[in-house]
Amino acid sequence: MSPNSPSPIAVPGGPEARAEAAEAQSYTFGPFRLLPGERILRRGNQVVPLPPKAFETLLLLVRNPGHLMRKEDLMTALWSDSFVEEGSLTSQISLLRKVLADAGAAGAYIQTVPKLGYRFLPPVTQTWASGSAVGTPIQVDEEAPAERVIRFIALPFTVRNGDERAGFLEHSLPEAISAALAGLRSLTVRSSLLAARLAEADPDPRHIAREADVDMVLAGTILCERDQVRVTAELIHAPSGTLVGSYVCKTRLDNLIEVQDSLVHGIVELLVLRLTERERRVLAHNVPASPRAYEFYLRANHVQRERTMENLSMARDLYRECLDEDPDYAPAWARLGRCYRTLEKFGEEGPQSLELAKWAFHRAFALSPDLPIAHNLYTPIETDTGHARSAMVRLLGQGERHPNDPELFGGLVQACRYCGLLDESVRAHYRSWRLDPKIVTSVGHTFFLLGDYERTLEWYCLGFRYYLDLAAMAAAGREAEAIELLGRRSAPGGQFPAMMESLRFSLQGDHARSIEILRQALAVRPTKDPEAKFYLARQLARDGAHADALSTIRELATEGFLCSTALRCDPWLRPLSRLPDFQDVLDEVLKREADARAAFQAAGGDRVLA
Template identity: 25%
Template sequence: MATGFFAELHRRRVIRVGILYAVVGWVVIEVASTMLPGLNLPDWTVTFVIALVVLGFPIAVIMGWMFDLGPKDTASARSPTPQNRAIASAVDAPKAPDPASAPVPMAVPSLEVQAPPAEDRRTIAVLPFVNMSGDAENEYFSDGIAEEILNLLTKLPQLKVASRTSSFVFKGKEAGIRAVATELDVDYVLEGSVRRAGDHVRITAQLIEADGDSHLWSETYDREMKDVFAIQDDIARSITDALKVALSPKERRALQNVATADARAYDFYLRGRKYLHAMTKIGFLNAINMFERAIGIDARYALAYAGLGDSYALLYRYAEPARENLHQAEVASRKAIELDPDAAEAHLSLGMALYAAGRLDDAAAPFETAMLINPNLFEIYLFYGRACLADGKYDKAARLLLRARETNPTDYQAPSYLGMAYRSSGRDELAREADTAALDLIERHVALNPDDHRSLYMGSAMLAALGRREQAIEWAEAALRARENDPQTLYNVGCTYAVLGDTERALDLLESSCDNGWYDRQWLEHDSDLAILRSNPRFERLLERMASYPQPATGVPGHDTPTS
């Protein structure tokens, strides 16, 4: 207990504050003792100064404890490039949030060991497990197993884990381990396979060190479906053992998958995650159905409630702007927090729900709580940064997106939005640097996934911003061919044409996006790509049209009659 307490004092920099205060206080007393008598002041003035210094010491220590929580660079980039440093120097790191400001149940983590420096952290990627079941429908299960192991590993400060969006790029690709590790900037890779037949499951996993292409650990599990949780826990623990990562009791508990004990509920949850990642209206609706079925089996399944909240929030923002969707998103995410206040995913879900409702001030607390619980979770910084960007808080958005980029340097989304944040705040040179970095990552992504419409339309905007007009149009049209009536694709390709100066084509696409269900007037108003359209009458009419949609409620949504 004593060791843990002193470690906590050290982590919070209380000892450093105390030493610094003592030195400064001694200097103040010495100066007062020398100068004050010469000023013919009463004798008690020196005593008074000494008393003030002594009384100020406990106050300084308390302030140090309260306002300097933990390491300042938890998610630092492993190998910052000169370009990274140039961009990062323009914006200070985000301040640690004040837990007392959160209006939702909080579980502020009390780390038992200090997070290691960035250069001491092990870097690892979890590749999607190969489906060996002979049934393509089981892809959701093999992908879900890998994603759950990835999520367990992100809870450890000693590890830096490539995000799902980065590592799953290699799904179905023939690529050597060394090439994968180089692309994802990691030293270790976990790969595996899953074979499922009824209630029986066979999972094989192996951990490989990229430099020597050597196997550090491998295991095959032949179990019943009900044992899948124990298998995931064992794989995560075996990885930490192989990497010689020392775990505190708290961290060992974090590696236990205790979200549910029911294999059927877990199966529906994995199906829901698969549909949610599709980012389409039918995907959101199917995800809602799957999460509800998981909850029907296990009514205390917090992560299923969080997934349900995410599904409703994304459905509202991208496909169906019915107020009832907002209401369901908030209800589900708050239930997730009630059931498991230590789950960062639950707080992230509430932040997304409140952001979708246009309540960014309320959304800040759950976002920041999620950051405290799991500072390695890339999606927190990405979604919180996007929320601030939509709200016109460009400096804060830039700070958060920089943290997202540091947490997962191989994902192209953070630098893409970072360029928008800089451009909107008038930092054109930094915006160009961010655009260049984003485009480099997108081009590498498209090389592996030439039909990925999202990377194509985001890349087309980067190309347009950098003056590469012909390639920008080529990518934009390829994205449209891949997802002709998808509102997000229509909107983003419209942004590309706006940057290129083709206002009529841009407005045609934006109006078509609205026809197909796009509803995010707040984002539309602050999107720097659309600056050329601001004074166009068609653009103004589009904003007015969006104003006729059901608006987010100012309080708890859902009390008015919902629209379909």
């Protein structure tokens, strides 16, 4: 190994301990069940996370209940090809005691025999796939083993000495690692935005474990020395603060490509993750062929953390440079597509940018059909351009393959809502929220369409606030509060200024001026944001332009935004029911929603969101 090559993940130990010739299917003790084949410790229906070496230590003990396990025998079995201090074994025993106690175990499980070793105290029942061990009762294992899922977060890396040359790596490197791991079934990866917020508040792993609800934390440092960069990373079992493994890489600043690749594969090996062939292919597309391309990619990710139009333009240009170096790097195509779309949507660039965005995602999917970041970033484009049903079916298919990706289910919240499937949209939100309690989805808009303005305000305040909370307050009769907030709020580009300005005039009673602004905004073609167009239609109805409002909602149905619930129940839209064409429009919307529901069911939506 050359001096500049990365050292592998250094695990406190070596290969797995050898299993007995005939391994039991499970070992039950107290409220726990250990499943060697699945590498899972369960307490009832809950999986109790254990680092790999701690799992191996517990397995050795439960195979020999009541018997003295000598320290030297345990260390030989656990670290057969490495020399480790006795403290390594002591650390694993301490971790096991803490994990079992935190999981609700009563009494002592592991006895220390001074100077000799350890004894596992509780009786253990072994369950076998067929037959039983001598002296062991035959038991029927009716409950299928749960899939082992590890909750993971990568914190921003600390740049030592404040070196500006490495400043762009602080967030972009751990974010790239998280994106690479996000598609694995056995991991649930927390967002980099959450990681940055938690690291600023309190970097202690135990605090992060509580706040982010994670099992494993990746933390690291970056140090520049002339033209070299030294990256040190540690994988920590968050609830206990125990070091699971470490990684050190020293390479040239212009050759960062090997850092991510080695670290991602090291984490996979360290956590003993079983990858499918599909997952291996996705990981293979997460590192570009050129070190220069990778540097451009990381710099672009760093620049676009601040979502101004100027920064998005800079990020777009850096992604282009990345792809000039490596035109087959799928993640760069996906992120470039988002830049093009955002710049077009908010009026910074013309319609050609939307076509460029579509082409960029086409390239990303052609290169890596299951790339999670491409599926997640493409959803807003697909829904806004009239293809919400296709987005919904696509995401449901991905949900079958990646059931632990919260961002994917967050995308389903929007896709189902555009299809008029509001209950399904709420279910997708709670599916995403169960995977990541800190995730921000667009479910506030779903609750708004349902007429639940209190829950709209509850969930919308978790994200960026522009318009929806104002509309919810006004619809709930809190108009004075909405006007006061409106006076203190700025708006981004696109149709948002028209929405905010017309709402201000409408709430102040100047309906003619509000209608004038709304008609000007609706004259823009093509529609860049169907959901924003729906809000404009509501305001037309409130201002008395009922025919214009109904005509706009008819257009929305053909553009892929369906809203039968709001059409029947929204207080501002209620006057439209007196128009002669109302029933025809409602029937058309209901028919399209029925078609979307059939597509949802055919794609296994109920099963995916269960």
